[in-house]
Amino acid sequence: MEPLAQCLALARKQLLLQWRTRARFGSVLVFGVTALLIFSFAVGPDSTALKAHAAGYLWLALLLMSTLSLQEAARLDVQNGALEALVLLPVDGRALYYAKALVNTLTLGGLGTLLIPVVVALYDAPMKEGPLLLLAVVWLGSAALVAPGTLYAVLTSRARAGDVLLPLLLFPLVVPALLGAVKATEVVMAGDPMGRASSWIGLIIAFDAIYWSLCGLLYPLLLED
Amino acid sequence: MSSTLSSRVTAGLGVLGVLLLCVGSYDGLFLAPADRFMGDIQRIMYVHVPCAWATMVCFSVSLVGAIGWVVDLGVKAKRAGVGAERRWGWDDSLESSIEVGVMFGALLCVQGMIWAKPTWGVYWTWDPRLTTVAVMELMFVAVLALRSFVDEPVRRATWSSVATLVAYINVPLVYFSVRWWSSLHQVQSSTESVDPAIRIPLGINSLAILFISIGLMGLRTRLAALNREALLAGDDAGAAAGGAS
Numbered sequence: 001m002e003p004l005a006q007c008l009a010l011a012r013k014q015l016l017l018q019w020r021t022r023a024r025f026g027s028v029l030v031f032g033v034t035a036l037l038i039f040s041f042a043v044g045p046d047s048t049a050l051k052a053h054a055a056g057y058l059w060l061a062l063l064l065m066s067t068l069s070l071q072e073a074a075r076l077d078v079q080n081g082a083l084e085a086l087v088l089l090p091v092d093g094r095a096l097y098y099a100k101a102l103v104n105t106l107t108l109g110g111l112g113t114l115l116i117p118v119v120v121a122l123y124d125a126p127m128k129e130g131p132l133l134l135l136a137v138v139w140l141g142s143a144a145l146v147a148p149g150t151l152y153a154v155l156t157s158r159a160r161a162g163d164v165l166l167p168l169l170l171f172p173l174v175v176p177a178l179l180g181a182v183k184a185t186e187v188v189m190a191g192d193p194m195g196r197a198s199s200w201i202g203l204i205i206a207f208d209a210i211y212w213s214l215c216g217l218l219y220p221l222l223l224e225d
Numbered sequence: 226m227s228s229t230l231s232s233r234v235t236a237g238l239g240v241l242g243v244l245l246l247c248v249g250s251y252d253g254l255f256l257a258p259a260d261r262f263m264g265d266i267q268r269i270m271y272v273h274v275p276c277a278w279a280t281m282v283c284f285s286v287s288l289v290g291a292i293g294w295v296v297d298l299g300v301k302a303k304r305a306g307v308g309a310e311r312r313w314g315w316d317d318s319l320e321s322s323i324e325v326g327v328m329f330g331a332l333l334c335v336q337g338m339i340w341a342k343p344t345w346g347v348y349w350t351w352d353p354r355l356t357t358v359a360v361m362e363l364m365f366v367a368v369l370a371l372r373s374f375v376d377e378p379v380r381r382a383t384w385s386s387v388a389t390l391v392a393y394i395n396v397p398l399v400y401f402s403v404r405w406w407s408s409l410h411q412v413q414s415s416t417e418s419v420d421p422a423i424r425i426p427l428g429i430n431s432l433a434i435l436f437i438s439i440g441l442m443g444l445r446t447r448l449a450a451l452n453r454e455a456l457l458a459g460d461d462a463g464a465a466a467g468g469a470s
Contacts, residue, residue, distance in 0.1 A: 148391060155384050160374045168370055169388060172363040173395055176402035183405075203402055214394065218387045221295060 003092045010091070010099030017076060018103060025107065028068050032115050035061040036122055047124060054125035055185035059141065059178055062112050066145045067167045069107050073100065074153035083154070083223075093220025101150040101212070105143045112138040128191035137188060140204045141181030147211035148173050155222055180204040232447045239440020242433045249429030257422050266343050271426050273336040275434035276329050280358075283326030283438055284365065288393045290319030291386035298383060313453060314446075316382035319389060320372065321445035323365050325438055330362040353404040360399045364392035378453055 018025065039057045043049050050057075077083045077100075086096060113135060119125050127134055152169045156162035180203035187197045253271035260267035293315035337355060338348040349355065368388045375381040419427075 151387070151391070155371075155387075159371065159384075160376075162374075165367075165371055165374060168367045169364075172360045172367065173392065175360050176395070176398040179402045179405075199405075203405075207398065210394065210398070211391075214391065218295075218390065221298070221383055221387055224298075224383070 003095045006091050006095035007099045007102075010086075010096055011102050014073075014099055014103040015106070018073075018107060021072075021076065024072055025069075025111070028065050028072075029111055029114055031068060032061045032065045032111060033118055035064055036115070036118055040122060050123045051125060054119050054123040055189055056182050057123065058112075058115060058119045058125075058185060059182045061115060062108065062138075062142065063145065063171070063174070063178065065111055066108055066142075066149055067170065069111065070104060070146070070149040070153040070170075071157065071163060071166055073104055073107070074150075074157035077154070078157045087223050093223050094216045096223070097150065097216050097219035100154075101143075101146055101215070104146040104150050105139070108142040108146055109139040112142050125189050126191075127189060129188040129197065133197065134185065134188045137181060137184045137201060137204070140201065140208060141177060141184075144177035144181070144204050144207045144211065145170075145174055147208065147215050151215040151219055151222070154219070177204055177207040180207065232443060235440050235443020237440075238436045239444070242436030242438075242440055245429055245433035245436065249426045249433050252429060253426035257426050258420070263344060266340060269336055269340045271430045272434070273333065273340065274427060275431040276333040276336060277358075278431060279434045279438040280326050280329040280333055282435065283322045283329060283442065284361070284393065284396075286322035286442065287319050287326060287365070287389050290315045290317075290322060291389035291393075294319065294382055294386040295390070313382075313450065316378075316386075317446045317449040317453065318442070319382075319385060320449045321442045323368055323385075323389065324445055325441045327362060327365050327369060328441075329434075329438060330358060330365070333358060334362065351403070353400055356403040357396065357400040361392075361396050364395065365389075368392060378456060 036057055039060065040050055043053070077086070087093075116131070116134060116138065120127065149166075149170055152166055156165040156169065159165055180200045184197055184200035184204065187200065249271060253268055257268070257271075259265050294312065297312045297315065334355075337358075341350070342348050368385050371388055372381055372385050375384055
């Protein structure tokens, strides 16, 4: 079986697993909405400040949600020795990584998409550059969080105190992607007369390119014991 | 025998480093002139800049250890059978260099804050170099945390090598992304623009802290090797006892 066909078959399996555990997706979404609500309590009822920092809150909520959804996806794999069984199959380790990362991106991107209307409603966030560009930023940024996140989740789900380790490893690592995503979202929301969005989006794309390649190469090493 | 000899050499380098640090610091504190604009507060540079270099040296050594482990594990170990000693040597040096690097990184941040308060009026700013050092420090502390939560030695070595590779590659990305914000940090001086009276203590202290870091890494590597041997011996003894019963 070709690696691409393997990847697609594994992604299909992964998506089916996500569908069967969709209640978890809903719980993570509710967690994200709760986080957005809590952020506004931290600032106080200052609608101007909330509107100005809406992009930052959206990405903080997505970052927190990413650890929950990544950890959950990896836990399902480790449970009942499913990962060991997968490794025993004649499957390329890289195909396994890309299948998981693809489905994790679909999950996180989907969560991010659903969170946008909440941000618009709660913080009265504008969308001066249009919703399509905002969606592109959300999906590219989600892919950036997922690339190293998928690599680390398979590792932390098999370590002691994995729930603490995943954010500890992931948060400092995704600083460049998070910075790019927050700034790009800010610019897309508030308008971009200086044409700055492209350079921030470029930064996220560079991060995506580096980590989607590097983590795909390194992932098979984590499966060998 | 060779490990004992190398331990003695590295310990000797560490002692030499401490002596040099005393000489360089005396020169920097009492003989070198004060900076025309900053005054005496500039003298912190004689330990701050060498600590920054030592941090980078240590983290670069950890990268070499990580690459060594991954290459030996992934390529050569399967084909030719790499000696276990050499393979574990990579992991021991990775553990020691990250620990020493994190220590120098923490010193670097604290010294920077002591210098920043009277100079910039704040302990911390979101300057690219400061932010990069802080993020880098956190990334490597996370690798140490990962090591402490994984007990099986081969798994620990592979996982921490992968985490080290991923973290090291991120350092320039963090720097350039934060640089797009704004920059407040002192512009780096070139050797031509620095007075020889300032260059001498800086040079002595740089060598001193480099020797100290090599000494500490050497001792810590030996300690890591002994710990691992004890752990593996314990496992073997446990397995033998299990087999006997």
